[in-house]
Amino acid sequence: MKTRIFLKFLLISFLFIISFHSIAQNPTRPTLLIYDSTRVCDGFIMWQDKTKCQLIDRNDNVLYNFPGNLCSFYDNEKKIVTHVAGNLVVYNKDLDVQWKTSTYIDHELQVTPDNKVLVLSVDYDSINHMWVRFDAIRCFDSTGKELYKWSTLAHCRYLLDFVMKDPNIFRYKIQGSHDPDSVLCKMAATLTGIDRNFQDRELFHMNSIQVIPTNESEKKDSVFRQGNILLSFCNYNDSLVTFLAIVNPVSYKILWYYVQKDAKQIHTPRMLPNGNILMYVNSDCRSEVDSSFIDEINPITKQVVWNYVERFPKVQMRCSHGSCQRLPNGNTLISNINGYIYEVTPDKKIVWKWHTNDTKHLYRANWYPKDKLNWLVNDE
Amino acid sequence: MNKNLRISLYLLLAAFSINFAIAQKADTTFSRMLDSAMLSSAKISCKLKGDFKLTKQQDAPGTRKLEFKSITDFLVAKTWYNIDDSIALKMMADKKFLIENLFKTQPSPYPDAVSNQVECPLRLKPVPFDTIYSNLKVSSFRLYANDRYIYGECTDDVIIYTSAYILAYNIKEKTLVEIKYFTPKLKPVNIPEVLIRKVR
Numbered sequence: 183m184k185t186r187i188f189l190k191f192l193l194i195s196f197l198f199i200i201s202f203h204s205i206a207q208n209p210t211r212p213t214l215l216i217y218d219s220t221r222v223c224d225g226f227i228m229w230q231d232k233t234k235c236q237l238i239d240r241n242d243n244v245l246y247n248f249p250g251n252l253c254s255f256y257d258n259e260k261k262i263v264t265h266v267a268g269n270l271v272v273y274n275k276d277l278d279v280q281w282k283t284s285t286y287i288d289h290e291l292q293v294t295p296d297n298k299v300l301v302l303s304v305d306y307d308s309i310n311h312m313w314v315r316f317d318a319i320r321c322f323d324s325t326g327k328e329l330y331k332w333s334t335l336a337h338c339r340y341l342l343d344f345v346m347k348d349p350n351i352f353r354y355k356i357q358g359s360h361d362p363d364s365v366l367c368k369m370a371a372t373l374t375g376i377d378r379n380f381q382d383r384e385l386f387h388m389n390s391i392q393v394i395p396t397n398e399s400e401k402k403d404s405v406f407r408q409g410n411i412l413l414s415f416c417n418y419n420d421s422l423v424t425f426l427a428i429v430n431p432v433s434y435k436i437l438w439y440y441v442q443k444d445a446k447q448i449h450t451p452r453m454l455p456n457g458n459i460l461m462y463v464n465s466d467c468r469s470e471v472d473s474s475f476i477d478e479i480n481p482i483t484k485q486v487v488w489n490y491v492e493r494f495p496k497v498q499m500r501c502s503h504g505s506c507q508r509l510p511n512g513n514t515l516i517s518n519i520n521g522y523i524y525e526v527t528p529d530k531k532i533v534w535k536w537h538t539n540d541t542k543h544l545y546r547a548n549w550y551p552k553d554k555l556n557w558l559v560n561d562e
Numbered sequence: 563m564n565k566n567l568r569i570s571l572y573l574l575l576a577a578f579s580i581n582f583a584i585a586q587k588a589d590t591t592f593s594r595m596l597d598s599a600m601l602s603s604a605k606i607s608c609k610l611k612g613d614f615k616l617t618k619q620q621d622a623p624g625t626r627k628l629e630f631k632s633i634t635d636f637l638v639a640k641t642w643y644n645i646d647d648s649i650a651l652k653m654m655a656d657k658k659f660l661i662e663n664l665f666k667t668q669p670s671p672y673p674d675a676v677s678n679q680v681e682c683p684l685r686l687k688p689v690p691f692d693t694i695y696s697n698l699k700v701s702s703f704r705l706y707a708n709d710r711y712i713y714g715e716c717t718d719d720v721i722i723y724t725s726a727y728i729l730a731y732n733i734k735e736k737t738l739v740e741i742k743y744f745t746p747k748l749k750p751v752n753i754p755e756v757l758i759r760k761v762r
Contacts, residue, residue, distance in 0.1 A: 247714030249664040279656035
């Protein structure tokens with residue numbers, strides 16, 4: 183009897199040790215799963231998580247680690263632009279800081295073709311003694327001087343009027359006054375509850391900016407002309423249906439929009455040189471569809487012209503994160519919340535696949551041509 | 563005092579700060595160590611000796627970057643000359659800020675996202691130490707690096723080097739020196755010993 187109890191004790195101890203070990207394990211390096219060197223688009227991959235941005239080559243050699251969780255480059259100045267602990271920071275490869283300015287950046291940091299930095303930052307305001315979060319687009323010049331700030335708080339009246347016109351976008355009817363403050367306050371309280379984290383009280387959540395490059399669609403409709411701005415608004419707290427908007431870069435008036443009813447969130451929508459828009463779409467968590475997908479749409483007809491569906495195993499969080507990028511050879515680079523980065527051909531064959539076990543925060547992956555980052559990777 | 567000697571002196575002093583950071587000894591002990599370093603400075607030769615060779619020199623207005631290599635070790639020293647106190651101290655603070663944030667978790671873009679992320683093990687995070695001794699302000703870290711001398715790795719299998727990262731500002735001479743010293747992780751000696759032996 184005593185032996186059996188002792189054996190049970192040993193078994194339980196063993197299981198406890200095993201489970202503890204699995205919790206306390208050290209990080210492990212990612213795994214390169216597929217590499218068809220004849221069909222991949224040669225270049226470097228920069229992936230981003232909560233801690234840093236990391237530049238790797240196609241064999242998973244680490245070429246550089248960048249402090250900061252959102253990273254981009256000044257094309258011609260050999261500088262890195264990033265967000266570090268509530269600061270927009272520009273530094274060189276030796277970590278010599280060129281300038282630094284305090285701003286909390288969420289989701290997006292883009293260097294424009296004319297060397298400005300566009301970021302999505304977070305704004306808070308107290309409405310009727312309740313904190314409400316808004317997003318703001320902030321633009322900085324190459325010396326760190328802020329050129330302008332466009333806040334969804336300052337333009338909430340315009341945005342509310344816009345979304346309430348289309349029942350496909352706005353899910354809720356506003357009762358009573360249409361005074362902006364009153365509406366916002368009521369919305370925030372109704373949708374999120376007083377006991378929820380104040381960060382959730384947000385009506386217009388943006389997660390992506392692109393300054394539209396030259397493209398084929400601008401020849402057919404000036405809405406899509408180079409220099410206009412493509413924004414993504416998320417269904418963040420069930421107030422809105424996810425939609426994309428193209429806005430005027432000066433007035434920020436909405437010129438075009440695209441509603442994605444089946445989506446929880448859209449990530450990295452990008453106007454392609456062929457005039458289509460490529461986007462990563464998380465399916466609506468309330469549906470039974472257990473997938474995310476990549477859509478390429480014709481923005482004039484709003485029809486899907488290419489699509490790739492990701493089939494996920496059942497995971498707790500499948501309704502956020504992800505990115506996609508069309509590569510020069512026509513392949514598409516995709517990253518997802520499950521820690522995968524992979525490249526698919528137009529005929530949907532995976533030619534490169536990489537996986538990390540250590541993160542559920544793999545936020546984005548970006549491809550860069552080798553010659554663009556020679557200054558960083560080689561000893562120049 | 564020529565420039566190489568100054569670099570060597572900074573290296574020696576900073577090495578003690580690294581040693582202190584690792585050993586976490588009391589301030590009084592550290593002061594004694596620095597005193598002995600100053601006393602022994604007369605023994606420091608004007609050039610890095612041992613098997614180190616100067617492999618690269620880059621000069622730009624106000625700065626000089628030197629790289630030294632031995633069979634196993636690598637040392638980069640960058641010097642800024644005639645630099646104001648406020649600028650030098652800001653540069654030190656900025657570089658420390660970036661180094662430290664290479665290992666810190668930033669807020670997630672999606673606050674609702676859950677994670678099984680294993681953070682960087684404490685033993686691989688930077689061990690910092692700051693001090694001011696006489697005219698010298700020193701900030702230093704013990705770090706680890708991969709095969710390309712890149713900091714920020716948190717997995718043992720890609721960590722190849724142990725590194726001393728040292729920023730030293732000579733307030734009197736208005737000179738800021740940044741030293742990155744890399745020695746194989748498995749080498750059975752500690753960094754300060756190596757540095758001291760090789761700069762003498």
